[in-house]
Amino acid sequence: MLVLGKIGVGKSATINSIFGEEKTSIHAFEPATSVVKEITGTLDGVKLRIIDTPGLRSSAMEQGANRKVLASIKQYMKKCPPDVVVYVDRLDSQTRDLNDLPLLRSITNSLGSSIWKNAVVALTHAASAPPDGPSGSPLSYEVFVAQRSHVVQQSIAQAVGDLRMMNPSLMNPVCLVENHPSCRKNRDGHKVLPNGQTWRPQLLLLCYSIKVLSEASSLSKPQDPFDHRKLFGFRVRSPPLPYLLSWLLQSRSHPKLSADQGGENGDSDIDVDDLSDSDQEDDEDEYDKLPPFKALRKAQLAKLDKEQRKAYFEEYDYRVKLLQKKQWGEELRRMRELKKGKPAVDEYGNTGEDVDQETGGPASVPVPLPDMVLPPSFDGDNPAFRYRFLEPTSQFLARPVLDTHGWDHDCGYDGVNVEHSLAIASQFPAAVSVQLTKDKKEFNIHLDSSVSAKHGENGSTMAGFDIQNVGKQLAYVFRGETKFKNLKKNKTAAGFSVTFLGENIATGLKLEDHIVVGKRLVLVGxxxxVRSKGDSAYGANLEMRLRGADFPIDQDQSTLGLSLVKWRGDLALGANFQSQLSIGRNSKVAVRAGLNNKMSGQITVRTSSSDQLQIALTGLLPIVMAIYKSIKPRVSDNYSMY
Incomplete structure (x- = not known):
């Protein structure tokens, strides 16, 4: 047993109390131990060898003297390695800061971080009266001991490294010690603490337990050297392979160049070559043939009866939908012309290039007009006020993260999301998204970055780097994916991922196929x-999307997904259904349901409406459910609503 500690904390007195006799000299006002010495004895049939050491100093200016003492201790440890290390400090030290941090770092640097593997913290003067608390009344003995123990443990954790802070349950145990001869004793002659416990049997039992556990650990893994990062929770769990697998199987769209950069600014699931112009041209002709229509004001709408108002809104919605289809058709034609390399012509006959339409030569360079002189006071009739605006120079898109189920903040905003798109070398599109969330207990970060390169007209390759929280650790993911179009309405993708989670490395492979059936049905399989250290997880996903008849004009669509995951002999099956529908002119409903093979699931229904009456009726639904459960409590015991 190696005993370490500061000067005057009672190291030698603790050794005498353990043996029950004076084995080494002690002094109340001067250091009693000047050199490292060994003290042996037999206690209850067990032979003890205790190494008494000179006291160390906590001041940062005196660490040079400490290093000399620690060097002599290290030489003695080579001859006789200790099984248990007892770090001695005082319980009645009135400090809550990290004043002992230079001393603890000197111990760690000189003797190695493994010195704290089998260490016990002994706090002497355990019979001291607790100090006064913030309210002026004395603290309870338990609170006093807990506060002082936490300060010492935190100081040791800071000296070793912040990895220990990840798993506080593995911090060094604390034992209380009282060496004063006037301390109260029980019938067996053991000194009793104010909490009624005897400290000497507890300290010996703790030391014996640490020695037994250390020997058992060395027998189970004799060739594995000690790494303090394992003790502090750095690699205490295997990586969550099912979570990494579900993340790998997610379908991702490759970044594309924007329209002003010469790319296609369209939906990645919509191929402009697969869409015909027949339906779009019919809608455009029908819209152009419509008679003039005059929109009514609120006062005019109030004079209409119910049937007239219904007919008016039906006609209004019909015209708006035809106009949106016409605009969508023009956008599709522009995308086709850009894809073929032809200049896009708008509805006014402009090509968008710097060419003079009459002479065919280069067009004149436009010169911006000088800023208009502002009058000394605000004038609403002056056009300089009505048409001036500041164009933002930042290309970053920042928005708050809304947590609809959160209770920590009144506004519901728990973080911020920043997105940015750019073109590397004007031909490799890239996208970066960072999301930071913070609540009262946790801080999470999620980084999603990717860059892609096209291979002709039918293929593209994407590479990405992600950072995300997995429990209390950060996972760093490198991924790559290649997507190619092998048939007219079939796309196949193959990808891989390498995840670094602590000291664990997980590799994954995936294969994905995307089939479009007609214009409304999409199948994705x-x-x-994912594999890590001989452990593997296998999975498959199948997703069917049914779009609305007017997609993408209307965002109505339904999705049915099936998933299968096999890990460590367990098979997990899951099914989920999502649907988004429009009800009337001002309301939308989103339904989400999920069920697994363990017969557990969840149903979520969300509604949004611009009609105040419908919002009020929706707010009455939880009240009605609460009244129904109070009337029939048996129903509420078997079913729950989320």
């Missing part, structure tokens, strides 16, 4: 595996 993917399968893959």
């Amino acid at each position: 993917s399968t893959g595996t």
Whole structure:
């Protein structure tokens, strides 16, 4: 047993109390131990060898003297390695800061971080009266001991490294010690603390337990050297392979160049070559043939009866939908012309290039007009006020993160999301998204970055780097994916991922196929595996999307997904359904349902409406459910609503 500690904390007195006799000299006002010495004895049939050491100093200016003492201790430890280390400090030290941090770092640097593997913290003067608390009344003995123990443990954790802070349950145990001869004793002659416990049997039992556990650990893994990062929670769990697999199997769209950069600014799931112009041209002709229509004001709408108002809104919505279809058709034609390399012509006959339409030569360079002189006071009739604006120079898109189920903040905003798109070398589109969330207990970060390169007209490759929280650790993911179009309405993708989670490395492979059936049905199937340290997880996903008849004009669509994951002999099956529908002119309903093979699931219904009456009726639904459960409590015991 190696005993370490500061000067005057009672190291030698603790050794005498353990043996029950004076084995080494002690002094109340001067250091009693000047050199490292060994003290042996037999206690209850167990032979003890205790190494008494000179006291160390906590001042940062005196660490040079400490290093000399620690060097002599290290030489003695080479001859006789200790099984247990007892770090001695005082319980009645009135400090809550990290004043002992230079001393603890000197111990760690000189003797190695493994010195704290089998260490016990002994706090002497345990019979001291607790100090006064913030309210002026004395603290309870338990609170006093807990506060002082936490300060010492935190100081040791800071000296070793912040990895220990990740798992506070593995901090060094604390034992109380009282060496004063006037301390109260029980019938067996053991000194009793104010909490009624005897400290000497507890300290010996703790030391014996640490020695037994250390020997058992060395027998189970004799060739594995000690790494303090394992003790502090750096690699205490295997990586969550099912979570990494589900993340790998997600379908991702490749970044594309924007329209002003010469790319296609369209939906990644919509191929302009697969869409015909027949339906769009019919809608455009029908819209152009409509008679003039005059929109009514609120006062005029109030004079209409119910049937007239219904007919008016039906006609209004019909015209708006035809106009949106016409605009969508023009956008599709522009995208086709850009894809073929032809200049896009708008509805006014402009090509968008710097060419003079009459002479065919270069067009004149436009010169911006000088800023208009502002009058000394605000004038609403002056056009300089009505048409001036500041164009933002930042290309970053920042928005708050809304947590609809959160209770920590009144506004519901728990973080911020920043997105940015750019073109590397004007031909490799890239996208970066960072999301930071913070609540009262946790801080999470999620980084999603990717860059892609096209291979002709039918293929593209994407590479990405992600950072995300997995429990209390950060996972760093490198991923790559290649997507190619092998048939007219079929796309196949193959990808891989390498995840660094602590000291664990997980690799994954996936294969994905995307089939478009007609204009409304989309089938997406993917399968893959993730492997780490001989452990593997396998999974497959199948997703069916049914779009609305007017997609993408209307965002109505339904999705049915099936998933299968096999890990460590367990098979997990899951099914989920999502649907988004428009009800009337001002309301939308989103339904989400999920169920797994363990017969557990969840149903979520969300509604949004611009009609105040409908919002009020929706707010009455929880009240009605509460009244119904109070009337029939048996129903509420078997079913729950989220």
